[in-house]
Amino acid sequence: MRDFLRRYWRTLTRPSAYYSLGFLTIGGFVAGVLSWGAFNTAMEFTNTEQFCIACHEMRDNVYQEIQPTIHFTNRSGVRAKCSDCHVPKDWTHKMARKMQASKEVWGWIFGTISTREKFLAKRRELAEREWVRMRANDSLECRNCHEFGSMDFTRQSKRAAEAHSTSLQSGEKTCIDCHKGIAHRLPDMAKQ
Amino acid sequence: MKCLATIPKGFVFLSLLLLTPAFAQQAHDPLRPGAGFAEDPKTAPLVNAENDDKKRVRSYAMQPPTIPHKTDNYQLDRFANRCMMCHARTRAPETQATPISITHYMDRDGNFLADVSPRRYFCDQCHVVQMEGQPPPVRSTFRDVDEIIRGKARK
Numbered sequence: 303m304r305d306f307l308r309r310y311w312r313t314l315t316r317p318s319a320y321y322s323l324g325f326l327t328i329g330g331f332v333a334g335v336l337s338w339g340a341f342n343t344a345m346e347f348t349n350t351e352q353f354c355i356a357c358h359e360m361r362d363n364v365y366q367e368i369q370p371t372i373h374f375t376n377r378s379g380v381r382a383k384c385s386d387c388h389v390p391k392d393w394t395h396k397m398a399r400k401m402q403a404s405k406e407v408w409g410w411i412f413g414t415i416s417t418r419e420k421f422l423a424k425r426r427e428l429a430e431r432e433w434v435r436m437r438a439n440d441s442l443e444c445r446n447c448h449e450f451g452s453m454d455f456t457r458q459s460k461r462a463a464e465a466h467s468t469s470l471q472s473g474e475k476t477c478i479d480c481h482k483g484i485a486h487r488l489p490d491m492a493k494q
Numbered sequence: 495m496k497c498l499a500t501i502p503k504g505f506v507f508l509s510l511l512l513l514t515p516a517f518a519q520q521a522h523d524p525l526r527p528g529a530g531f532a533e534d535p536k537t538a539p540l541v542n543a544e545n546d547d548k549k550r551v552r553s554y555a556m557q558p559p560t561i562p563h564k565t566d567n568y569q570l571d572r573f574a575n576r577c578m579m580c581h582a583r584t585r586a587p588e589t590q591a592t593p594i595s596i597t598h599y600m601d602r603d604g605n606f607l608a609d610v611s612p613r614r615y616f617c618d619q620c621h622v623v624q625m626e627g628q629p630p631p632v633r634s635t636f637r638d639v640d641e642i643i644r645g646k647a648r649k
Contacts, residue, residue, distance in 0.1 A: 371567055460547040461563060464590065488574035 345400065349385035359415050360384075367486045380447075387443045387485060388432070425489035433478055441477035448477070543623035550624070553638060558620040565623055570616060577617045578610060 321329075347353055355361040364384075368374050373382035390396050408414075415421040415428075436443065450470065455463040469475040482488060529535035543564040550560050568576035580589040598614040599606050614620075 459545045459563070461589075469588075483569055483574065483576075487571075488569055490572075491574040 345396070348400070348403075349383070349389055351383050354384040357410055359410065359421065363415075363418065363421050364486045371485055373485050382447065382485070386447065390439070390442065391446060422489070426493055429482075429486075429489045433482065436478040437476060444477040444481075541625045541628055544626050553636060561621050561623045563623075565618070570618060575610075575615065575617075581617075582610075 355365045373387075375381070389399055413420075415424050450466075453466060455467055458466065465480060470477075470480075526535060543566070544562065545564045547562050549562060552559055565577075570576060578594075579585065580591040581594050583593045585591065586593045594610060594614070596606070598610050599608075601607060601611050602613065
C-alpha cells in the first residue's frame with residue numbers, strides 16, 4: 303500500500319514528460335474554469351425554487367403560505383424566490399449561508415421538522431434566526447429589490463408613507479422590524 | 495276545493511310541464527347570483543379595499559367603525575394578531591392607530607381584563623373594510639337617529 307502511494311506521489315510531483323508546459327497551463331486554466339462553473343451552477347441550482355421546495359418540510363409549510371402573498375403573484379409579475387430573501391447575493395456571504403445550510407440537511411435527515419406539529423413547535427426559533435440575520439444586515443435582501451431611495455412616498459398609502467418617512471428614514475428601524483411575516487405565517491408571537 | 499277537483503288532472507300536469515322551462519331559466523345558484531346553473535358567467539374584476547385612512551361616519555354610537563385601510567394578508571389567528579401590532583394600547587405612539595377602546599377589554603360580565611378580551615380577539619368579526627366605489631350589496635332603509643329626531647322636531 304505504501305509503495306503504491308509513493309509511486310503515485312512521485313508521478314504527481316515529477317515534471318511532466320509528455321505534455322508541454324503551455325498545454326498544462328491552458329488545460330489547467332480551462333479545467334479550472336469548468337469546475338468553477340460547475341460548482342457555481344450547482345450552487346445556483348440550490349438557489350432555485352424547485353430545490354427549496356423539493357423537501358416536503360418546505361413544500362407543505364412555507365411554500366403553501368407564500369402563495370397568497372404579494373411576493374408570489376402580483377400585478378407586476380415579479381416573483382421573489384426563496385433565495386432572493388434567504389440567500390445573500392455576494393459570494394462570501396452566500397458561501398457562509400450555504401455552509402450553515404449543510405446543518406439544515408442534518409435536520410432533514412433526522413426529521414427535526416418532519417411534521418406540521420414539529421414545524422410549528424420549532425417555528426419561533428427558525429423565524430427568530432432570520433429576524434436576527436436580517437436586522438444585522440439592515441434587511442439587505444429586501445433592499446436588493448426595494449430601494450429606499452426609489453420609494454415615492456407620495457405614491458404610498460398614508461400609513462406606509464408615515465412609517466417610511468420617520469423611523470425607516472432615520473435608520474432607527476429596518477424593514478424586518480415592521481414587516482415580519484411578509485412571506486409566511488408568523489410563529490406563535492405570544493411565546494417568549 | 496270542489497272547483498279545483500273539477501279541473502282534469504291531465505290539465506294540471508300539462509300546465510306544470512309548460513311551466514318548467516320558465517323555471518329552469520330562472521333557477522339559479524344562490525352562490526352565483528345572476529347566472530343559471532349551466533351558464534359560465536364572467537367574474538367581475540376584483541376591487542381593492544379603500545386605503546386612505548379617512549374615518550367614515552358611524553351610523554349609530556355603538557357601531558364598530560369600518561376599517562379605513564386595506565387588511566390584505568394580515569394574519570389573525572391563534573399565533574398572531576396583526577391588528578393588535580398597531581392597535582394595541584402600547585403601540586399607539588409609534589403607529590398612530592386608534593387604540594382599541596375600553597369595551598374591547600371587557601368580558602361579558604363587565605370586568606376589565608388586562609389585555610384584549612377573548613370575545614374581541616377576532617377583529618374582523620365586527621370590523622370590515624370597504625371596497626372602492628362599490629355600492630353596498632344589500633340595500634338598507636336604515637335612518638340615522640339624528641335624522642329621525644331632527645325630522646320630528648321640524649314637523
